Amino acid sequence: MSVLRLAMVGGGPGAFIGPVHRMAAELDGRIRLVAGAFSRDPDKSAAAAQAWGVRGYADWSEMIAAEAGREDGAQAVAVVTPNHLHLAVSRVALQAGLHVISDKPATRTLAEARELAAAVAASGRLYGLTYTYTGYPMVREAREIVRRGDLGSVRKVVVEYAQGWLSRPREREGAKQAEWRTDPALAGAGCIGDIGVHAFNLAEFVSGRRVERLCADVGTVVPGRRLDDDCNVLLRFGGGARGVLIASQISAGARNGLKLQVYGESGGLTWSHERPSELTIDRLEGPSQTLHAASVYLSGPAQAASRIPTGHPEGFIEAFANLYRDFADAIAEGRADAHPVPDIEEGVRSMAFVETAVAASRDESGWVALDGRIA
Incomplete structure (x- = not known):
């Protein structure tokens, strides 16, 4: 090739x-x-x-x-x-x-x-x-579990992305990464555009459902900061599922605490970025189960995203690499729909989420519709 x-x-x-x-x-x-x-x-x-x-x-x-x-x-x-x-x-x-x-x-x-x-x-x-995060094997396994209907109809999605590195005004302390991320001219949005979009995309990717309405509280905690650094958003998905999205960069002591939970009629699943090779399934009537990356019982998409045998840890670079490999394959095959690479539609939806949430919070609008159409 x-x-x-x-x-x-x-x-x-x-x-x-x-x-x-x-x-x-x-x-x-x-x-x-x-x-x-x-x-x-x-x-x-x-x-x-x-x-x-x-x-x-x-x-x-x-x-x-x-x-x-x-x-x-x-x-x-x-x-x-x-x-x-x-x-x-x-x-x-x-x-x-x-x-x-x-x-x-x-x-x-x-x-x-x-x-x-x-x-x-x-x-x-x-x-x-x-x-x-869509490149992690166990995130792709979570998506397949929901898609197969193993949890029943999806009722609730909870996604949290907590960081603490901007708990103080590092943009005024010479930190290059903080300087541009808190500058409206360079970043556009703050925490919600930096890590909130990751949480939003992950929730839609795994649940297989689109957010249709939201109610947002997007704010700035550190005095003098020009962009948001803490976000709390209630979600309503197509099909009736409810959701909660938390994204924060002022959660002092938090490192890179991304966590997703999806609950259906008969059970739920939990994935955490701090233990990315594991996926926990909890059932309403049955034992809990922990699935492990690269195991033979996983779905095809999850197995294809692993490079080494189960029990050997893979992480951030490998998840990133899965997206690049999928992108290269899509180009070689001349078709993007065969590979789970987020595309411009996901990009537009994420920016619609950002701007809708920021405006709704600023105007105290309560529940508003999310229009993620490309044009």
Whole structure:
């Protein structure tokens, strides 16, 4: 099978998620990084390119034009910049005939996400979003359990994503990652756009149901902060299920506490990011059961997402790598629907969730409809 050639925008020295994307993309040998515009600082971009043995560029638009014109140039672009550049970079890459895989959220605003959706449709190229947690084997197993009806009709979904790293004003203490994430011009939204979208996407991915209405309390706890840092949202799903979504970056002492619970008529399931290789099933009338990643009794999608035998831990990089491998396979096969890679529809829905929740909380609107349509 041919190897997909990848270019990257962002992710240079000092970045957190850029090196994660690079490691994940190349883990399975399906993708090779060949070029990058890794930083606004030309020297930093050149240093990263030299360290990784790839072609380096000082400007991302120059890189896309050059790579699109090379016989051995990149076939896809990974966008790992702050949110304000997602639309511009993705659109130019798509117009140049390159596929795009982007870090979440898709864009800075809902309007931008819908602009991007139009660009994707016009390009004929594939677009993927790295909602990382959908790449975990036991998250995919949870989805299959719900899809098969093992729990009965879904009644309640509870998803919590708690972090504590922004419990103090780190954006005023020289922390680069905090600076852009709390800047409205660069991020668009705060906690809800940073980790709330992960929780929202995970809830819809596993439950198989779309959120139709919500009631939100989105606020800023740390004095002087310009964007939200704590979110509490009640959800109503299609089909009647109710839900609760909590996303917080001021939960002091919390590390990366993502947890999902789905309850049906006859039982429920629980998955936690701190124990990602396990999935607990609790039954109304029967014993509880813990399922383990890579076990022979798991569904096909869950087994396909594991690389090593059960009992050997796999984690964040491997889950990320599953999305990149699925993306490469989708490109090779010319069809995205055969692989569970979040796409621009998920990107638009997530931004609709963000803007609807923020506005409803600000205006104290109570229950409001969520319009996640692409156009």
